[in-house]
Amino acid sequence: MPIIKVENLSKTFDALTAVDNVSFEVDEGTIFGFLGPNGAGKTTTINILCTLLSPTSGKASIAGHDCVKEPSEVRKAIGIVFQDTTLDKDLTAYENLMLHAYLYDVKRNEMKSRIDDALYFVGLYERRDDLVKKFSGGMKRRLEVARGIIHRPRVLFLDEPTLGLDPQTRANLWEFIVGLPKKHNVTIFMTTHYMEEAEVCDSIAIIDKGKIIASGTPEELKKTIGGDVIYIRTSDNEKARSEIEKLFGLEVSEKDNELFLTTLKGDACIPEIIKAIGEKVLSVRLQRPTLNDVFLKMTGKQIREINGSSDDTIREAVRAYRRRHS
Ligand SMILES: Nc1ncnc2c1ncn2[C@@H]1O[C@H](COP(=O)(O)OP(=O)(O)O)[C@@H](O)[C@H]1O
Ligand SMILES: [Mg+2]
Structure with missing residues (x-):
């Protein structure tokens, strides 16, 4: 049973079709990568799945609940890390998570242990009483991931989680993300325009100009290069x-x-x-062949490359993580 099901989903803004007849499924407990350049329609799709935006046509469901007809059920099943940070900078790390726990009706007697667990998980326990405005970009992202899992969602959406982070911080963040499905029993839906990051995904869909142009496992996609x-x-x-x-x-x-x-x-x-x-x-x-080559072959253009080559740093970090945890 797929935990996310999207069928012929479209969204138009005036004359612009941001999401164009998109269909895909995501299996429970996997990492799904939604890849594409800026403006491809990734955030719009996430916003529909997270019930923040209604589709123009088509259907989407999460954990068996329709995103349009059962929004509150869907919201209970998901956590979101937005593209832009939504932490309160004038609160401490702990307070940010507490606020979230209250909003999601986490039981009072469980609140502290869940927050502590999440802070440990992302390596911020020691910094729990510091104001978020003192945090680096990478720490903020990790805190957002912690916040996203406090209420034990079944699906965690990560919209460009590594955007703007330096290669080492990106690699560290990927360590957490790759560990999430097993440790927290959650399915990951992530977007990125860094193709090499998607190597860690169990399955991938590549979107360009609102349309899905390729999907499969990273290996399957790379095989299409020949x-x-x-x-x-x-x-x-x-x-x-x-x-x-x-x-x-x-x-x-x-x-x-x-x-x-x-x-x-x-x-x-x-x-x-x-x-x-x-x-x-x-x-x-x-x-x-890399996923960049796949994108190049499918679209005839190069997806925006990151500066320098951090591909290996990230791949090595993920490999090391898998070795330690397998
Ligand atoms: N609220 C909106 N009103 C009008 N156009 C929008 C709106 N949101 C997104 N778009 C447009 O839809 C397209 C897809 O945007 P988006 O989903 O944010 O892409 P991505 O997340 O892949 O970068 C872009 O051309 C964007 O300008
Ligand atoms: Mg976006």
Whole structure:
């Protein structure tokens, strides 16, 4: 049974169709990534699912409750971390969580232990009595995640949770997020325009201009690229290119003085290529397809790249986390 079900959902603002006939399902206890560039329709979709906005047409339900017909049931089942921070900066971390616990009718005798647990979970217990205005961006985000799980929601929405954070902080935040489904028995619905972050998701839908253009597991999506990309620098690109094309029947392209080709078994292919054009080779590198490549292939454009390469930092942090917790 999917915990989130969306069928032919659309939302128009005047002449603009922000969400265009979107359908998808999310299984309970998984991390679902809703990816797309700025303006794609991610927040609008979240707002409909969270009952903050009514759809123009189509249907959405969470935990079996219709988002339009049973909004209060839906609200009880969800937690939200908004794109922009909604913490009260003049309250302490503890007070922010307490306020939320009151709003959600958390039982008085459970309140303290739930808040303490949540603060421990995000590593802010020691800072519980500090005013939020003294917190860094990463700490605020972690506090918002803590707040989002206080009332034990079945689905937690995270809208661009890592936006504006530095790579190390992003990696740390991902550690928490990846641990949430098991520790807190919650399904995660997250949006991001950082494609590499979506590697941690169990399933993904890519949205562009209001339409879902691809969906599946990260592995399935990357398979659509058709293999690994081999990059080769040679002393004579023209000659090397024609030799590789002739010998292997592969199409070779050139960009920035570097040859590149896509092939299914890149690692096995490299020795063959070196054997064939050995004396001309200056350098070779192999790149596995990324979700950025998927986006590029589907839309013909590059999603806004983050500055520097923090992909590896994040992937390594997530891998380390999984090793520790498996
Ligand atoms: N309340 C609104 N009124 C008019 N247009 C809106 C409104 N909210 C969003 N939009 C437009 O809908 C499109 C999708 O926005 P949004 O869902 O916020 O995208 P994303 O979260 O993927 O960046 C954008 O073109 C945005 O300008
Ligand atoms: Mg948004």
